[in-house]
Amino acid sequence: MATKAPTQTEFGEVSRIKGIVFKYVSFVASIVGILALGVLLAYVFWDALGLESAGTGWYLAYTGTLLVPLLAFFAYARTRPEVVAGAFELFSLTLAGVMLTVASVIILSIIASPAVWFAYFLTVVGPLLALFVYGQYEREATWVGLAMLLTLVAGPVVGTLGLGILTTLGSLLGSPGVYFLSLVIPGAALAAFLAAERFDASRRLSLGIGVALPALAVVAVPLVDTVPAISRSVWLIALVMLGLPVGYAVANTARTRERRSAFALPVIAVAGFLAGGAIVDAIGATKPSPWLDWQYLTSSPSISNAAEAGLYPAIIGSIFLIVLVSVFTFVFGVGAAIYLEEYAPDNGVLGTATRIINVNISNLAGVPSVVYGLLGLGIFVNIEAQLGPLTYGGFGVGTVFTAALTLSLLILPIVIISAQEAIRSVPSSLRQASYGMGATRWQTIRNVVLPRSLPGILTGTILALGRAIGETAPLIMIGAATTKFSPPAGLFSKLTAMPMQIYAWAFLPGEDFRYGVVAAGVVTLLIVMLTMNSVAILVRNKYQQEAN
Amino acid sequence: MTSQDMASETEAETDDDSLVTTDPGKGGLDENDDRGSVAQTGAGTVIESRDLDVFYGETQALQNIDLAIPENQVTAMIGPSGCGKSTFLRCINRMNDLIDIARVEGSLTFKGKNVYDTDVDPVALRRRIGMVFQHPNPFPKSIYDNVAYGLRIQDKTENMDEVVERSLKKAALWDEVSDRLDDSALDLSGGQQQRLCIARAIAVDPEVILMDEPASALDPIATSQIEDLIEELATEYTVVIVTHNMQQAARISDKTAVFLTGGELVEFDDTDKIFENPESQRVEDYITGKFG
Ligand SMILES: Nc1ncnc2c1ncn2[C@@H]1O[C@H](COP(=O)(O)OP(=O)(O)OP(=O)(O)O)[C@@H](O)[C@H]1O
Ligand SMILES: [Mg+2]
Numbered sequence: 001m002a003t004k005a006p007t008q009t010e011f012g013e014v015s016r017i018k019g020i021v022f023k024y025v026s027f028v029a030s031i032v033g034i035l036a037l038g039v040l041l042a043y044v045f046w047d048a049l050g051l052e053s054a055g056t057g058w059y060l061a062y063t064g065t066l067l068v069p070l071l072a073f074f075a076y077a078r079t080r081p082e083v084v085a086g087a088f089e090l091f092s093l094t095l096a097g098v099m100l101t102v103a104s105v106i107i108l109s110i111i112a113s114p115a116v117w118f119a120y121f122l123t124v125v126g127p128l129l130a131l132f133v134y135g136q137y138e139r140e141a142t143w144v145g146l147a148m149l150l151t152l153v154a155g156p157v158v159g160t161l162g163l164g165i166l167t168t169l170g171s172l173l174g175s176p177g178v179y180f181l182s183l184v185i186p187g188a189a190l191a192a193f194l195a196a197e198r199f200d201a202s203r204r205l206s207l208g209i210g211v212a213l214p215a216l217a218v219v220a221v222p223l224v225d226t227v228p229a230i231s232r233s234v235w236l237i238a239l240v241m242l243g244l245p246v247g248y249a250v251a252n253t254a255r256t257r258e259r260r261s262a263f264a265l266p267v268i269a270v271a272g273f274l275a276g277g278a279i280v281d282a283i284g285a286t287k288p289s290p291w292l293d294w295q296y297l298t299s300s301p302s303i304s305n306a307a308e309a310g311l312y313p314a315i316i317g318s319i320f321l322i323v324l325v326s327v328f329t330f331v332f333g334v335g336a337a338i339y340l341e342e343y344a345p346d347n348g349v350l351g352t353a354t355r356i357i358n359v360n361i362s363n364l365a366g367v368p369s370v371v372y373g374l375l376g377l378g379i380f381v382n383i384e385a386q387l388g389p390l391t392y393g394g395f396g397v398g399t400v401f402t403a404a405l406t407l408s409l410l411i412l413p414i415v416i417i418s419a420q421e422a423i424r425s426v427p428s429s430l431r432q433a434s435y436g437m438g439a440t441r442w443q444t445i446r447n448v449v450l451p452r453s454l455p456g457i458l459t460g461t462i463l464a465l466g467r468a469i470g471e472t473a474p475l476i477m478i479g480a481a482t483t484k485f486s487p488p489a490g491l492f493s494k495l496t497a498m499p500m501q502i503y504a505w506a507f508l509p510g511e512d513f514r515y516g517v518v519a520a521g522v523v524t525l526l527i528v529m530l531t532m533n534s535v536a537i538l539v540r541n542k543y544q545q546e547a548n
Numbered sequence: 549m550t551s552q553d554m555a556s557e558t559e560a561e562t563d564d565d566s567l568v569t570t571d572p573g574k575g576g577l578d579e580n581d582d583r584g585s586v587a588q589t590g591a592g593t594v595i596e597s598r599d600l601d602v603f604y605g606e607t608q609a610l611q612n613i614d615l616a617i618p619e620n621q622v623t624a625m626i627g628p629s630g631c632g633k634s635t636f637l638r639c640i641n642r643m644n645d646l647i648d649i650a651r652v653e654g655s656l657t658f659k660g661k662n663v664y665d666t667d668v669d670p671v672a673l674r675r676r677i678g679m680v681f682q683h684p685n686p687f688p689k690s691i692y693d694n695v696a697y698g699l700r701i702q703d704k705t706e707n708m709d710e711v712v713e714r715s716l717k718k719a720a721l722w723d724e725v726s727d728r729l730d731d732s733a734l735d736l737s738g739g740q741q742q743r744l745c746i747a748r749a750i751a752v753d754p755e756v757i758l759m760d761e762p763a764s765a766l767d768p769i770a771t772s773q774i775e776d777l778i779e780e781l782a783t784e785y786t787v788v789i790v791t792h793n794m795q796q797a798a799r800i801s802d803k804t805a806v807f808l809t810g811g812e813l814v815e816f817d818d819t820d821k822i823f824e825n826p827e828s829q830r831v832e833d834y835i836t837g838k839f840g
């Protein structure tokens with residue numbers, strides 16, 4: 001009816017009403033979810049930062065010095081993808097560097113004393129790094145991979161056997177000495193390597209960079225000593241863990257002409273903050289009273305005094321979990337995916353078995369997390385087994401290790417599926433090319449399949465990790481504490497995690513807890529997750545460019 | 549079966565059974581078989597199939613193929629789409645092993661050794677029989693790394709720079725890429741990529757090169773470059789090439805095998821004979837375009 005019979009000159013008209021209606025319905029559907037989340041986040045940030053109590057003067061000052069310049073920058077960058085990429089890289093690598101620093105400080109000072117770390121650095125980490133670098137330069141040395149594997153197996157054994165002597169050595173050096181040797185020197189080598197290889201710096205310049213970093217580490221010590229909050233060890237760790245990513249981002253941005261205006265973002269942010277603060281002080285405007293501040297991040301939780309409450313033990317617990325879960329899932333998840341995609345037969349009885357396994361991995365990905373908690377309770381906490389002389393009595397109620405294993409089980413199916421997806425997307429013509437050259441299966445996987453699928457594997461793993469650190473149900477099931485006043489002291493010590501602590505506070509009677517403290521916890525958790533996700537995006541983009 | 553005539557000429561060269569290896573990772577090839585002297589003998593047979601049947605699940609793709617491929621010559625395989633040319637090619641270096649449902653019966657010998665014997669390591673076999681595919685499939689690595697790929701996986705890393713250069717020269721690609729060996733191979737044009745794949749295949753110095761429609765995705769100029777290259781290669785290597793292009797087969801090959809629908813080998817003879825005076829009416833119809 002909408003189409004008239006076309007005449008010689010007229011083409012008639014085709015009705016598009018259904019299409020238009022559908023388009024707007026889909027638009028509304030997608031907006032509703034985002035809007036709801038946006039409103040919630042706005043509330044949470046509002047509470048966490050205590051913006052309610054701020055005076056008009058404060059708002060005006062920061063709008064003028066920070067908000068308007070930032071918006072202007074975004075408007076400017078909108079049409080310049082290079083600038084956006086540069087700003088994104090600067091921002092997320094800085095954030096990631098901060099987290100890496102925090103994680104390293106915590107892990108290096110809690111799990112292992114500097115002396116013990118030094119022992120294992122000498123026997124495992126150091127040789128691995130050396131072999132890796134050698135392998136990068138001597139492409140023809142095919143034994144390097146095998147040697148690395150051997151180091152990985154034999155190194156810890158040697159380190160444990162020689163622990164006595166090696167720790168004495170470490171103690172002689174003192175902890176700043178240990179970090180200088182084990183972090184700053186390799187960090188400087190890495191920086192010089194990156195400068196030469198990635199940025200095509202001249203030999204002199206890269207050597208200069210390699211020397212400047214240790215020099216800076218030493219020269220700045222008197223300055224660092226004047227700041228009581230930063231010990232010499234923390235300074236050295238931060239120099240490497242924060243300095244290198246930031247330095248990389250800066251160098252990478254400065255290298256491309258079109259990207260350079262991305263530096264406006266950090267300049268605007270820092271200058272805006274300082275200027276805003278100065279104006280607020282000058283006119284004496286009321287400042288906000290944020291819940292999320294340094295005190296919050298560094299003190300233990302309180303259940304009676306909201307002003308003193310902090311998230312420190314939970315943050316440490318979560319960091320432990322992130323590190324362990326990422327190791328477990330990466331090793332087992334990627335291993336399983338490679339086996340299922342590259343080795344497992346497609347036909348016959350075994351092929352049927354493979355298919356059954358594949359279908360069930362998809363099912364497992366949908367199993368509720370409470371059920372995984374129950375599984376963890378069953379096999380990591382409660383089971384007692386006697387295997388000859390070995391007694392297995394579980395890994396303890398609510399310990400770091402139990403929690404990490406349980407959460408790894410939870411996200412393993414997701415990691416496997418996304419890794420399988422990534423491996424499957426490697427064109428079979430590349431595999432054929434490799435086999436046709438007389439490559440063995442392993443050589444094909446190692447040289448063709450893995451490099452090509454790594455971006456997908458990494459993104460999938462990091463996104464799944466984000467899910468793991470936000471989980472509460474499995475942790476409740478394995479008996480993790482909701483409130484703990486001290487951080488875990490080792491793998492078999494009890495922990496709490498950020499979502500658990502937030503959950504505990506949410507039911508306290510005080511309003512300050514339910515609104516302020518909880519909101520601050522949620523914001524902290526979100527910042528950690530967003531950082532992980534942006535690193536995932538960066539990694540994917542990086543490898544995708546390399547693969548093309 | 550006209551193809552029987554060739555089989556009688558076979559001088560089975562049982563010079564080595566080094567395809568057999570106890571270490572599948574390394575592919576115990578000994579490189580000391582004296583190929584120079586074999587080349588003098590002219591048209592000795594390198595690859596010979598007898599009663600070869602290939603099945604994909606229940607469907608039969610090749611029936612009773614008897615074929616003897618002469619050394620250091622170009623052997624062309626022509627025939628309509630789906631008649632099993634690629635299947636035959638993949639039988640020679642056992643790439644069919646990668647297809648789960650493929651099943652091979654009968655015998656196919658390479659230098660006198662049946663490649664389907666249980667003690668033959670397909671990886672070692674493929675190191676001696678190179679392959680170039682229908683669509684250029686360079687690795688997403690640098691040009692240099694592409695050519696060096698086979699050298700690295702086969703631990704032949706001495707003088708790698710020289711070997712890479714020599715292979716690129718043989719593949720008539722050196723002049724175009726010598727100043728950008730570190731660039732990605734994917735930035736090359738299709739024809740250059742295909743020549744790169746040929747360079748990659750000859751870098752490891754195989755004895756036979758299998759080519760499955762190597763020029764089908766290329767323009768006429770790139771095609772004629774590849775054709776020149778193939779004729780060049782035939783002085784050193786045994787080349788087996790599948791093509792849909794009759795003129796190409798006529799131009800570059802010494803022997804031609806005509807497969808027809810159903811997976812049978814209808815005629816196998818000198819190229820001149822096939823194109824000028826074929827025995828079988830069906831082959832004549834196919835070549836003149838009346839059918840297929
Ligand atoms: N992987 C496979 N699985 C199942 N059947 C296959 C497979 N590969 C080939 N076949 C079948 O085997 C027969 C021969 O295929 P083949 O690829 O050898 O033909 P071809 O002569 O190379 O054709 P073309 O000239 O189109 O490349 C076809 O009928 C095809 O459907
Ligand atoms: Mg084919």
